[in-house]
Amino acid sequence: MTTTMRDVGSLDAAALTEALRRGDCGEVAGDAGRRAQYSADASNYRRVPLAVVFPRERQHVLNVIAVCRRLGVPVTSRGAGTSTSGQALGPGVVLDFSRYFNRLLALDPRAGTATVQPGIVLDDLQRAASGHGLLFGADPSTHSRCTLGGMIGNNACGSHSVAWGRTADSVLQLEVVTYRGTVLRLGEMTQQEIEEAIAAGGDRGRLIGSLYRLAQSNLAVLRTGLGRFPRQVSGYALEHLLPEHRFNLARALVGSEGTLAVVLSATVRLISPPPARALVVLGFQDACAAADAVPALLKHRLLALEGLDHALTDIVTRPETRAAIDTLPAAPAWLFAELGGACDELPSRATALAETARQAAGFTGSEVITDPARAQRLWRIREDGAGLATRLPDGSEAWPGWEDAAVPPGQLGSYLRRFTRLLKQYGLQGAVYGHFGEGCLHVRINFDFTTEQGTAVFRAFVTDAAKLVAAHGGSLSGEHGDGQARSELLPLMYGPDVISLFEEFKNIWDPDNGLNPSMIVRPLPIDGNLRVSPHRTPLPLARPATGFSFRADDGDFAKATRRCVGVGKCRTAAHRGDVMCPSYRVTMDEKDSTRGRARLLYEMTQGEVITDGWRSTEVRDALDLCLACKGCGADCPVGVDVATYKSEFLHHHYKRRIRPLSHYTMGWLPLLSRPAARMPRLVNALTSSRLAPLVKRLGGIASQREIPRFADETFLTWFRRRTARGEGPRGPVMLWVDSFNNHFTPEVLKAGVAVLENAGFRVRVPDGTQCCGLTWITTGQLGVARRIAQRATAALAPAVAGGVPVVGLEPSCTATLKTDLPELLHGDDDARGLARATVTLAELLVHHAPDWEPPRTEAQSISQTHCHQHATSGFGADAELLHRMGIDNTQLASGCCGLAGNFGFERGHYDVSVAAGEQVLLPAVRSAAPSTHVLADGFSCRTQIAQRTDRTGTHLAQLIARALPPADTSA
Template identity: 80%
Template structure:
């Protein structure tokens, strides 16, 4: 029997595969180093560099791609969002990415409560369509905003609500599948008569059905006693579904097969009708084991979900919004989140009854019933972000999946958790526990050390002992994420030789050539092979300008912060900024994860071979807006904006830079010259010479050039009479280049507000700059010199303990976060970061007794990306509330302009498309008289250029409401 190629492919093989795929009309075929780097890993510990990646657009493309690979004997790995934690979404052959194009909802029948979808459909997209009929798809993994139905079917995903609505397998009705040998068939339940008829028909379909039926009939006892013992027994193949009492359901038998048996062409799934009301009861316990012990008795109540997490997970959180939600939890060391459904009256009574039951359990510390939908959303976010949060422990050390997904019957959960905790202690390992306590499924990231041979050996020994522990408790190595390379080798410890042989026969019936995802589930790859981090690979010696303290100064470690959870692939903002360009292109290369993966491969020097000079890395970073959203929205704190600045610094060192790096990177300096003759410069930039100037400056032809103010703010301020000392003392107003030269009215409004609040307004000596434009264009040497000059100019103010108030969010963020990095170890840079506040922070904090004027208007507000990443919008919201402003914070993400990005040639379409996702339509749709608030110069510029509205800075709104000066 021929087996698929499992050796490393040579360049000749790769060239042949790529040529055949392109001739076969498979859709988009990519085999460049950048693409192969992006798809070399999923959300697991494993790494396999593919030969090529195929993006099929429709059904025939998939069929053609499989046929081409079969002719060459090349293995195929099916991939959705690449969020698999077990390594089954990476392979050394051809990767089929269904998520980008093959992602339609083919039918949705509200009356029948069913939907038929292509495998690349994102769960949230299905949920949105189903919601129009009052329905939803029951399984809901924490990755619901980006995981695909095909991936969920491959792993038999479950999610938080499986207590009520089951696993993916329980909700799949039919699958249309394609075998490696090219047979297309639709499978689901079958009666004995249908089985006999199909077998009699002959052909490949008849052979398959007949062989699978014989396999089941020959192993009835083994399937009945060894499989399907409890809901989260997901490891191996779900062959219990072939039993007569389960109506020989081939569709459900294929769910959880991890793409090893067939390629999914479409799926018909069952939808459910949710209850009219829900509430969340948060139960506190002395520790996670006490919470686990309480699970069986709590399950006597009708629950929609019962999720658990311990203090070790919440201690990792630093994001202000999530931290605020954590601080409202009942005092405890571990919590259970119990969700109840029904009518409003029913959930209220159920919450009281559940709390009463919890109070009688050992280790219970308190409970709270949460009804506010926004607070519920924030609390669930803690749990949803668990897979990312748990990858960095409170001391900053790395933690990894590997024993991430085991499950036991709920009655065994407390005993298993105690045994697992003891096992961690025996190996001197740590990990934060969270998961689906209601179904006995635990998730934990463990601080394995893959950088040494000893650490890798200890990893193998630990997970072997953990497999024996979970088996002793009647559990499953996997409870929802599949076996993949992480656990397949360990399956004999769980099942024994008889069932393993049945698994192998099942695989061989479907895929006798072993062409589909070889090495998964049966004939397994070693659990410690193909590791993404390995002592056998030596990273390139890359010296950085920025310190990367959180990663020990190791740029490779910084880039491998990305563990692949893929939150950056969410296409709806949901209160986040990350990742604006991905939301436009939906291309992996434009996601935070895709960029981090290519940067990591650059540090390894294998796929990306030319280090800092890499054109592949340069190109993958091209559409990064440097918005800083990922630094706070990524659960692991991947900061591509910083990585981009570091890379561009080295990439263009001693080389000619793009024209935009000179025209916009040096804008603060050029603006000083323009300020001497603003009318002339404005006349030129709007004349027939403007297209030439834009071309020479690397500026998009479609963009209008901002007009310089006839008088800068500094010129106005230094000519005005000084009002002298004030009751609250002096405050230093940071004069940013953008407002100083283009919108000085914002700074003048800031002066009026600060003086009304009782401050004496000072400005720095000379003309200072935060260096932001040089930072974003990677001119770190210049940025550092400017930063030194800035801190020197502000030393007297800092020594006096004076607040530094910024009105431009990007510059304020640079003072707070970038300058301390550029001037690592400089105490004045740290002092400046601590002293810097925005206007709302000062007025709500230091001047909290000041009575702001009543504006009495309605507004919509756009939060600047850098403000979102540093201080958030809470102070602004409170100030607006005190002013009587009826404000709506737009859930819009990035405006799309993002400093120099939206002005650069080649970025205009993406820039505008990002703004059109939410911000620009919301501004156009706002009722007349509604104020569009936007503190960022970029945001206001994008609004002005793409709508007929003018945006207002918060300082201007306050100043307009102030009473006239006497």
């Protein structure tokens, strides 16, 4: 009996959620917050599901299918939600496999195979395989968070598909379940196996029989219309039903975008990588010239051939990535060519490759990159392309929608030139990059979805672009799938006979249309369900009188939140030197990711799912575990800054309302510390006595935390009664006296004075007792923060105007002076001047005293980069200074320490705070040799280390000061 899909708009989300819970379907969520988080992926589209399910085991998936079939509710499978085409969105139930259903089931090194659940992240599989000298061939740029199930759904490819093919080329077997509940194991089939299956009957036999008859009746169409070149991904891969492909139903299912069956497990092929690799960077006068060179370069047996132009690199602001870009050969466009093989053969092959490139018109130069670390930094530019390209150099928004087309490589130059002319014809711009070696281009375009005219231009442009691709024998999708973005355009690429076959193929698998309906066949319009649309009127709070200026987003809070385009880099659990997102790495929950929080905030501005605006408890709860580490501001390719968004939200959420206790105690800590500093022994005795639990309870402090002890004497008291040392030939420097070091660890500031005076500076401090306002900012008390910040900028303005640098020793306060105050003090010239004048100790010594010789001290150290420094200044100057001192330093890829100012002290945050520290930092500290220095400039970092290990952290200033001659130190 055929089930008719019901109108999901008439179904109650609460009733569906209850039915799924009764049906033993795993973790089920139907609340507004969760539905809002899953209303978008990395595409232009928005569809709010009725419920989200996180299956923990195979039976849960089968139960979900059974409940949804009974109720007539559609099911959409989702991995990491990084799809740019909209196929990870659905109006019914979204199945998120990534959180729990993500195990490696088996790995056979001898056979070179692995069996996995669909939610496993590619990097997790790669780590397991690398232990046996193996890897999975397809490697999309989202490898740190994309799942194998999602890769199977889209037939993902990646940079190395030139050598190792698409996901389909590595899939051996699939275990799947249809919407009607039939479980099948799919793979190659011989003629005898096909006949036996048909003879056996049952659901499996009937399905295989129908598919076999479909193939046999259309052999000519399958051979001529499909599988013409490697990146022909659009539509269904029916060519795998051909006899010469051994009727491979597993590969035919790859790229079907969850419209045919739900994957329960996959067995995939692993390969042995070459023993060595070499990266050759080739410069060209423009991307079209680079495209023309591709066919000749492919003769060199490349592992990868990726292209990008200056429009992409011009967008980069992150210090480390910017530094890597600055080392590229001077050119407007580049090809990254990677060779693999034996070490002794690579130099000659690289030379031959460069010589071939030299014969190409428009070639400007080449460089062979031999340093693996530098090569990795350059590859990272390419990996971050999908995020970087969403904001053009002028700050305008750019969108997917036409960013995945592919043509045969020999047609790439012609296609790119005509495509560039088409952009100009429509008055559009976009940064081009992609897999040039396989003719696949990615480009994000500055469509204007906020107006009727702009949306009409979008529709007209992608229609003409589809015709252009078809004229070059190409594919609308080269790896990201069709989804809502391209399915409607498929008739422009395929004739009616192929489209008819696609519909029949879908009907055989899913006659009830219950799996991801409206994708590939019977499509939705390409301009429907747009996330940003002139038909959607945001709430007035989209442009409120914000505490921060949001200058980069035209003062529009909604525009700021929609910076998140869903590429999901914040969802990585791997530690590659990034900070974001510490709480997600602990909970592995979408709501705790940068993306999940940005999605909720954007939905809040729209008022459709999140209906109570700034008072939203869903948004408040999602932001609760945000550490305000600022990591996303640097690590997110689009610069989503949830720390600032959180402060803004808390500012409005608690306006004229009672705040959490911690906002009054830790938020006002700089002022509360002043009376405490007059009687530190009494205060310390109280906070360490039997009354300490009561003090913590009244202060909203986690019971497990030790309250830091106040110093017997503040730094300011000490400094104002001392006599300066030296003549200060380099002139004055203003030392920022932060509240943390001033009241708790004055020895850090004293060490800073000793180092600065030894380097030839005359140390000054601001008049009075100043504060940057950080604690008020993080707790969303922006009115008070603004007044505090105004006092600080006014106190420093004369020195800044006189060209005096301001050096900060506490990274969180330094970052506040550099980034937060200009945003908080709208249009204030003093704040902007202060931001430009503020430097870290290492930056001052390296850039303002380059001839100063730091004391040599042959030693080893490990260093924890404060997350705010990571986000604003980077570690480059520190690394150089340590090198000059003779320190053998290891920079830990540990992300945030987990304490993060008030976060780790607040009641309810202790477990997440500690778990974040335990991922890398704390184990590294415990395992370090006793003679190894543990460098940590942040007060929070040192506190976390002291409270969770038997070691203490050392500030860089202290390390240098201790190595100075005794007569030169006053610490």
